Amino acid sequence: MTRMDIKLSQCFVAVDDHDQALAFYRDVLGMEVRNDVGFEGMRWVTVGSPSQPDVDIVLEPPLADPNASPADRQAVAELLAKGLLRGVIFQTDDCDATFERIRAAGGEVLQEPMDQPYGVRDCAFRDPSGNMLRFTQSRKR
Template identity: 55%
Template sequence: MTIALQYTNITVNDVDEALGFYRDALGLEVQNDVSSGEYRWVTLGSAEQPGLGIVLSAPHAGRSKADGDTMQELLTKGVLPLTVFRTDDVDALFETVRASGAEVLQEPMDQGWGPRDCAFRDPSGNTVRVAQAPAA
């Protein structure tokens, strides 16, 4: 038996604004864009990990009013779980993302536990880290 992650969700205030970060700055590709009423779910991925998608959606998309309100509160507080991406050149990706105007939380640095990484906030305030494995 095998098991693998297929999708993970990132809650954002504005899907179009988030695309400017995840698609344009990080370089992910739009795989699917589904609308239902006033809500959208946009799946992004990369050729390096086929079959793995990141789904962007608003707090109330597919949730009850009460649950959507709770998600909105958590998003506004900046306490939703962070997302960590992997790259083979963290310094180059950092410069691309910084040039997009994203809020920098940490410039690239070597971590004591191994990777070199950096951190940003997406337009909705989610923490996004990008890591590069240490040289072998």
């Protein structure tokens, strides 16, 4: 059997304010803006790390489905506001420096840098919409 070559292309992060999210992901995290599209009253902004040109993070409206009911939209917006939707884990060469840069820019700290038993040093923040973002650094064993 031939092995398939599958790679991550895009991931989606729900945001409730694209301008705030864009300022955070672009200006604080250093992501480049790759696309900014509006459709049917909604907006999608694609950002990504300059060092990973083939991986996109799409900042999308909560429950970006035009057929979703108002009740479902409200439920997802409430989960987002509580920070209960899944986040993104980024890899960094220097967890402590990354932490200081994001904290100095006003990032909401969830966890200061610490060594984890599973072999990484990491820290965590919330983005302006409440999503958890972790920044991990591999520890040399």
